[in-house]
Amino acid sequence: MTHQVALTIITRIKPGETEDIKQLLKAMGNNAAQNDLIPFGKISTVHFARFVMLDESIDLHGTVISPRLVFMAECDAPLHRLFNELADMAGDGLDKIYSHCEGYPIGSALTSARRLAYLQANMVKVQAFYVNTVGRMVQQIRQESQLRNAIQDFLDHAQQDWSGHSSLEVRTKILAYIRSERALSWASTPPAQPGLVFELKETLHMVGMPLLLLILLPILILALPIWLLLLRIYELNDAASDIKPGDAHVRELENLEDFVAQNQFNAVGYIKPGWFRRLTVQCILMAVDYGTRHIFNKENLAGVKTIHFARWVVIDELRRVIFASNYDGSLESYMDDFIDKVAWGLNAVFSNGVGYPKTSWLIFNGAKDEHAFKDYIRVHQIPSQVWYSAYDHLTALNIANNAKIRAGLYRNLSETEAEEWLRLL
C-alpha cells in the first residue's frame, strides 16, 4: 500500500490550560524534526505534520466553542504504522501534550494501547484531500532526491566537458555510475505502486459517483433551478467583506513563513447560517473530493503545480470548516495563483463561508477581487504552532522531476528519448 492519508485529530483543551499547551508547542516548534516530544524526523511515514490551536470562538448564534487542539499529518498508508511509530517513539511526548486535553487517560490507565485508542477516538473525517501525486511515498521522495543529487555530482566531477558526446553515450555513463553505487542499489527497481485494494476502491468511486448522479438526475434537474434561484438570492443579500487583518495577527503569521522551500497554511471560518449553505458546502466538498481523487491526482491542481497537500475538514457539527495546505514559495505567489488560476474552485467552496468576497453564481467574482480576497485570507488564517516537512528543500516540481529521472532508468531509450531524459538534469 502506498497511497497517502490525511490524519486529523481534534481534541478539547482543558479549561485554563491553553497557555500550557502553547508553551509546550512553542518549544517543540523550534525544532519539529528532532524535538523531545514528538521527533517527527524519526517517523518514517510522515510527509508533513502540524499542530494548530483553535482559540475559543463564539459561533453565529452566540454559542461558545471551547479551545481545540488540532493535529494534522499527511502520511503514507497504512495509518497504523504511523500510530505504532508514534507510540514507540513519542509516548511521553503525547502524554505531555494530551494531558492538557479532556478525556486523556491518566495514571495507571495510561498504557500504550489507551494512548492510541484516545487518538483514534478523536480522529475526524476529512471531507476532501488533495495529494499532489497519489502513491508517492516519503521514502521514494527522499531516495529520488538522493538519486538526482548523485547524478549531478557525477556529471560535475566525472568530466569537465560533455559536449561532443551523444545523448545515449552520456546516459550510458550515468547508468553505469548508478549501478556502481551501492547507496543507489534501490534504484534498480521502479517505485512501488498503490495497492490493489486501494486501486479497486478508487475505481469503484470513480465510476460509482457519476452513476449515482445519473440515477438521481431526474431529481437533480428539478432541484437545480430552485437551488440556483436560492443561491442567487442568498448571494445578493450577502454582506460585502471589508474586514482588514490586524497587524499583530499578520506579524504572528509572517514570522512563521518563508524559511524553507515550502510554507504551511491553515484557515478556519464559519459556514454562513442556514441549511442552504450547509448543504451546498457538503455537496461542493463531495465534488472536490471526486476531483482531487480522480482528476487532479497527478502534479497539477487545475493549473497550480505548487501544492503538496491540501485538505478540507468540516467541524463543530457543520458550523466551521478548516482548510490546511502545504505549498511551495511565498504566500503572495500562492494567493496570486489562487486568483489567476483557480478562483472558480475557491469560490465554490469558500463563498459558503462568512466574510468571503461576494460571488455571483457561486464561481464568479469572489477571489477575483484581489484586495478583498487577500484580506479574507489573512483574516481567517491561523498559525501552525508546530510544522514539520520531511523534505523541506524540495518543491513539488522538483519532486515530480526527480520521479521522472528515476522512471527513465528502466527501459532502453532512443537517441531522442535519451536527449529528453537528459533535459531533466
Place this chain on the structure above:
Amino acid sequence: MADSLDLQDIQGLIIRGYGALKAACYILLEINAPQPAKKWLSILVDTLTTGQIWPVEKALNIAFTYAGIKKLGLEPAIQAMFSKEFIDGMTTPHKSLLLGDVEESSPAHWMWGGPDTRPIDMVLMMFAVDNHELSNVYNAYAQTFAAHGLLEVLKLDTVDLGNKEHFGFHDGVSQPMIEGLREAGTSLNTIKAGELLLGYPNEYGLYTDRPLLKPALDPQGVLPRDSDGSGNADLGRNGSYLVFRQLRQDVRSFWQFLDGATKNPDGSSNPIARLKLASQMVGRWPSGAPLLKTPDHDDPQLANMNDFTYYQADPYGFNCPIGAHVRRVNPRDSLDPEPGSEQSIAVGKRHRILRRGREYGPPVDPMELLSVEKTMAENQDRGLHFLCLNANISRQFEFIQQTWVDNPHFNGLYDDADPIVGTHCPDGGTFTIQAKPVRKRLTSLPRFVTVAGGAYFFLPGIRAIRYLASL
C-alpha cells in the same frame, strides 16, 4: 479609454527617466519641524517636474516614507489606508528574509534606511543636464533646508555610464509601457496604468487600495476625486510607490569568479568564454542583445531588441538559460499555467515594475581588476541606486524579488537563485546552463550584489503634495 492620465498631476519620474539629464542626485531628508517643512513643501510643489513637460535642463521630484507622511499630520485613519508594505517599511525581520537582506545585506549594516541610521522622511530627486547644473540646483535647495526644519541625512550621488551598469552590461532595455501613454508599445509589454499609478484600473480591472478621504476632509477640493466613483477625495491618484535600494556591486569578485570558471586547461584566461558565461548569467550580451536571439556572440544590431517571448523559440533554455537574470525578472511567457500561452503572459503582466535607477561610484575596467597589482588597490564603493515604481509593492516588486529573483526553485530549478543579484545559500549558489547533450553547471556562486540601504517611498501626485503641505 474611460480615464486618461492627468499628466500635469503626475510627477515626471513616472512618465520618463530623464535620460537626457545625465547628472542626478538623491537627497535623503529628515523632517525635524513639520510646520516649516510644510511651508517649504508648499513652495517646492510649484517647482516639481510634472509628466506633462519634457525637461531639457533640470528636473525635480519628491517622495515620502511612511514616517515622513506621519510627520505631516495626516489623520491616523487615513494613514492606515496606505499599503501594508509601505507602512511596515523595508526592514522588518520577515521583510529582510523575503527580500534576501541577510548577512552582509542585513539592514543592520546599511548606510541608510536601517535600524541604526538616522530616520529618512523624504527623498528629493534632482536631475540636471550636467554636473555643473546639478550642483547649482543642489546648492540652491540645500540652502533652504535648515531654515525649514529639514536635515540632510545623506546625499547620494550618481554617475553616468552611458547605458551600461558596472558589470559592463546594457541595462534598462525592457521597460513596461503604460497603457494610454505612448502608442508604440507591443501588447506584451504594455500594462494598465493602474499597475504603476494609484487611482487607475490595474491588470485585474480593479483599483489598488489607497487613501480615500471623505470630501469633508478636503473642502477646498485640492485633491482629485476618486475615479472609481465613490465620491471621495483620492490622495493616491496619480501617485505611485517608489522602491529605493542601494545595490553595491562587487565588480572584482564578479569578473574574478567568471575568469576562474572559464580558464583554459593550461590555466590561462579565456576572455571569450568568460564573456559568454557572464552573458549567460545576464541573459543579454554587453550590448544588450538577447541571448535568445543570438546565443553564440554579441550582436550590437540587436542591442535594444525587446519584442520576443521565450517559450516558443527556446523552451529548454539552450539559448538563454532558464535561470538567467533577464529571463527571471521578466519571464514573459515562460511560466505556468501553460508556458507559451496568452494566459502565461497575462499572469506575467501582474508582476511588472518600472525601473528608474542610476549607477553610482567610479567606473572600473574589469580587465584592470583581473591584473594582479591593481586588484589589491581597487576597493571603491560602486553599484546601482535601484529605483522602481509600482502600485502594489507586494504583488510587484516584492513578488519579483522573492518568487523569481531569490527563489532557488524558480521555474523548476533546484538551487539556482539569480546568478547576478540573487542571495545564495551559505555555501554558495548553483547556476545551471541548459545544454546538449547535458547541462553544465557552476557551483559555489558567491553573492556579487549586496544591499547597502533602502526604503519604500510614496511618490504622490502634485495635488496630493499640495494637500499634504496644507495640513
